[in-house]
Amino acid sequence: MYGFKALIFDVDGTVADTERDGHRPAFNAAFAEVGLDWHWDPALYGELLAVAGGKERIRYFMMREGIRLDPGADEDAFVADLHRRKTRHYLAMLSQGAIPLRPGVLRLWREARAAGIRLAIATTTTPENVVALLAHAGEPSLADWFDVIAAGDSVPAKKPAPDIYHLVLEQLGLEASDCIAFEDSDNGARAALDAGLSCLVITTNAYTAGQDFGAAPLILDQLGEPSSPPRLAVGDLAGRDCVDLQALERLHHQVTAAGGASS
Numbered sequence: 001m002y003g004f005k006a007l008i009f010d011v012d013g014t015v016a017d018t019e020r021d022g023h024r025p026a027f028n029a030a031f032a033e034v035g036l037d038w039h040w041d042p043a044l045y046g047e048l049l050a051v052a053g054g055k056e057r058i059r060y061f062m063m064r065e066g067i068r069l070d071p072g073a074d075e076d077a078f079v080a081d082l083h084r085r086k087t088r089h090y091l092a093m094l095s096q097g098a099i100p101l102r103p104g105v106l107r108l109w110r111e112a113r114a115a116g117i118r119l120a121i122a123t124t125t126t127p128e129n130v131v132a133l134l135a136h137a138g139e140p141s142l143a144d145w146f147d148v149i150a151a152g153d154s155v156p157a158k159k160p161a162p163d164i165y166h167l168v169l170e171q172l173g174l175e176a177s178d179c180i181a182f183e184d185s186d187n188g189a190r191a192a193l194d195a196g197l198s199c200l201v202i203t204t205n206a207y208t209a210g211q212d213f214g215a216a217p218l219i220l221d222q223l224g225e226p227s228s229p230p231r232l233a234v235g236d237l238a239g240r241d242c243v244d245l246q247a248l249e250r251l252h253h254q255v256t257a258a259g260g261a262s263s
Helices: 019-033 042-048 054-065 075-095 105-115 127-135 163-172 186-194 245-257
Strands: 006-009 118-122 146-150 179-183 199-203 218-220 232-234
Touching: 006 105, 006 163, 019 042, 019 054, 019 075, 042 054, 054 075, 075 127, 105 118, 105 245, 118 163, 127 146, 146 163, 163 179, 163 186, 179 186, 179 245, 186 199, 199 245
Parallel strands: 006 118, 006 179, 118 146, 179 199, 199 218
Antiparallel strands: 218 232
16 A cells, blocks of 8 residues: 555656657648748757747747737737647657657556556646557557546646646545656646645656756656666665655655655
């Protein structure tokens, strides 16, 4: 019996390394499709990731670059159309199996499911992106493993606002102290911590490795496998060689004994 009842996962960067070679080229393909000369290289995209949400990222880029549409043009419709095109290109990449899950993710999901620990997703990407990623992850009916998939515009305010986590907790019918959140960015960490989640594990990628993750008690480069342990930046795995339920139990106990998460 574990002290936590559910694991809540962010998707982009956490479950799969989707940003640099997934979302970014899909945005560029959408821009080219409509004749725009915009190009988001890896460095620029890393800066744009400070803004959560694809449509929000397009708007921010336009504001930053001083881009104005023709008089009378509907900016909302323009941005929505670009984002739909980007999503189509991204889903095509997923359908080809071009973006695998990160090491240890499927292993941990299997362990959690076998132990009766519930699974949920809290992400700013679209529901279509989540379902497509899970459909091509190498496990049949994987989306059915999740009690809650809260994605895209499920809430008005995206991360770093805690709204998406409040929604997931409400739909799970659980308290924040019952759950562990998995994030990869400072925006995600703030959202989880501000929602009162008692324990936060962050898997880092090239875009987020230098960010400030606040009170996160465990920061590492991947969840790892028994034959390929993760590299830890903060915290420890209590002698375990990867992030498994036993390591999470000790982490959860440490955080709750110290009075829970703080922002």
